[in-house]
Amino acid sequence: VLMCGPTGSGKTTTLYSMLRSVDFRSRNVMPLEDPVEYQVDGITQMNSECEHGKSFSDMLPAVLRQDPDVLLIGVMRDAESAKIAMQATMTGHLVLSTVHAPDTLATLHRLLDLNADPNMVAAAMDLIMSQRLLRKLCTECRARRRPNDEDKRRLGNSLRDAIYDPRGCKKCLGTGYSGRRAIFELLDVKKQVGDAIHGNPTIVELRRAVKGKGFQSLRVNGYSLVAQGVTTFAEVDRVIGVE
Numbered sequence: 047v048l049m050c051g052p053t054g055s056g057k058t059t060t061l062y063s064m065l066r067s068v069d070f071r072s073r074n075v076m077p078l079e080d081p082v083e084y085q086v087d088g089i090t091q092m093n094s095e096c097e098h099g100k101s102f103s104d105m106l107p108a109v110l111r112q113d114p115d116v117l118l119i120g121v122m123r124d125a126e127s128a129k130i131a132m133q134a135t136m137t138g139h140l141v142l143s144t145v146h147a148p149d150t151l152a153t154l155h156r157l158l159d160l161n162a163d164p165n166m167v168a169a170a171m172d173l174i175m176s177q178r179l180l181r182k183l184c185t186e187c188r189a190r191r192r193p194n195d196e197d198k199r200r201l202g203n204s205l206r207d208a209i210y211d212p213r214g215c216k217k218c219l220g221t222g223y224s225g226r227r228a229i230f231e232l233l234d235v236k237k238q239v240g241d242a243i244h245g246n247p248t249i250v251e252l253r254r255a256v257k258g259k260g261f262q263s264l265r266v267n268g269y270s271l272v273a274q275g276v277t278t279f280a281e282v283d284r285v286i287g288v289e
Contacts, residue, residue: 047064047140047141047142047143047172047173047174047175048122048142048143048144048145048153048171048173048174048175049061049142049143049144049145049174049175049176049177050144050145050146050147050148050149050150050152050153050174050175050176050177051144051148051176051177051178052148052178054179055177055178055179056177056179056228057144057177058083058084058144059084060175060177060228061118061142061143061144062083062084062086064142065077065086065089065116065118065142066086068115068116068140070088070089071088073115073116074112074113074114074115074116075088075089075090075114075115075116075117075118076089076090076091076092076109076112076114076116076117076118077089077091077092077117077118077119077120078092078093078094078105078106078109078117078118078119078120079091079092079093079094079118079119079120080093080094080120080121081093090112092105092109094120106119106127106130106131106134107130110130110134110139114139115139115140116139116140116141116142117131117134117139117140117141117142118141118142118143119131119141119142119143119144120143120144121143121144121145121146122143122144122145122157123146124160125160125161125162128157128160128162129162129166131143131170132162132166132167132170132171133166133170135170135171136166136169136170145157147176148176149176149231149263149264150174150175150176150231150232150233151233151239151249151252151253151256152249153174153176154167154171154174154233154235154239154243154252155247155248155249155252157171158243158246158247164243164244164245164246165244167235167243168235168236168240168243168244171235171236172234172235172236173232173233173234173235174232174233174235175230175231175232175233176230176231176264177228177229177230177231178228178229178264178268178285178286179226179227179228179285180226180227180228180229180268180271180277180281180282180284180285181221181223181224181225181226181277181281182223182224182225182226182227182276182277183210183212183222183223183224183275183276183277183278184212184213184214184215184217184218184221184222184223184224185224186215186217186218186224187212187213187214187215187217187218187222188210188211188212188213188222188275189210189211189212189213190208190209190210190275191208191209191210191211192207192208193205193206193208193209197209197279200269200272200279201269201272201273204269204270204272204273205273206273206274208275209272209273209275209278210275210278211278212278223281227271227276227277229264229267229268229271229282229285230264230267231262231263231264231267232262233256233261237259238255238256238259238260238261239252239255239256241255242255264286265282265286268281268282268285268286269282
């Protein structure tokens with residue numbers, strides 16, 4: 047299971063929420079990070095020491111000799127760490143990690159770009175999740191309005207009778223926003239792009255492969271919250287980028 051997204055998007059928090067669903071008493075859980083960001087009782091957490099010549103790829107073989115059931119790797123930075131992690135998955139370990147990539151399909155393409163064997167990627171990968179944090183509209187002062195033609199084009203089937211704009215009040219300190227929430231993009235590798243991986247596809251071919259297979263992009267997930275009055279188009283475009 048891989049997470050992707052920029053710094054500060056909540057990737058590590060989401061990974062540790064997955065980790066906390068594991069029964070630490072019956073399964074050997076070993077996180078390897080740089081640095082350890084959450085302290086969790088009942089598991090052995092280790093720092094990689096890149097400044098002392100101990101990178102993830104150097105330390106992973108030693109960690110695997112401890113026979114972990116679940117392995118959390120802070121980030122896959124190079125081809126060697128990606129290869130070791132996928133080999134661990136193939137031998138029955140659950141591996142959780144992050145990759146520096148903008149979205150799920152770019153993450154898959156990044157793994158192939160690191161010269162990972164397409165057959166191994168197809169067999170080892172289960173889920174890839176992309177995540178962003180966006181601001182929620184202040185419910186005390188948000189301004190209701192009817193959708194215009196551009197709003198209708200963007201929302202498509204998510205369209206409702208009204209959407210909301212930020213206004214600003216004392217509660218939200220004049221910003222129009224209060225609190226944050228995550229938006230997600232989830233790729234089921236085997237179901238949605240399994241066969242396409244074997245041909246070492248380009249990013250365009252990957253996007254073509256997921257069409258009609260229930261794949262929902264980050265932007266579509268964000269726009270669904272606009273339709274619900276949770277946030278705005280401007281906020282979605284701010285955290286994802288303008289098309």
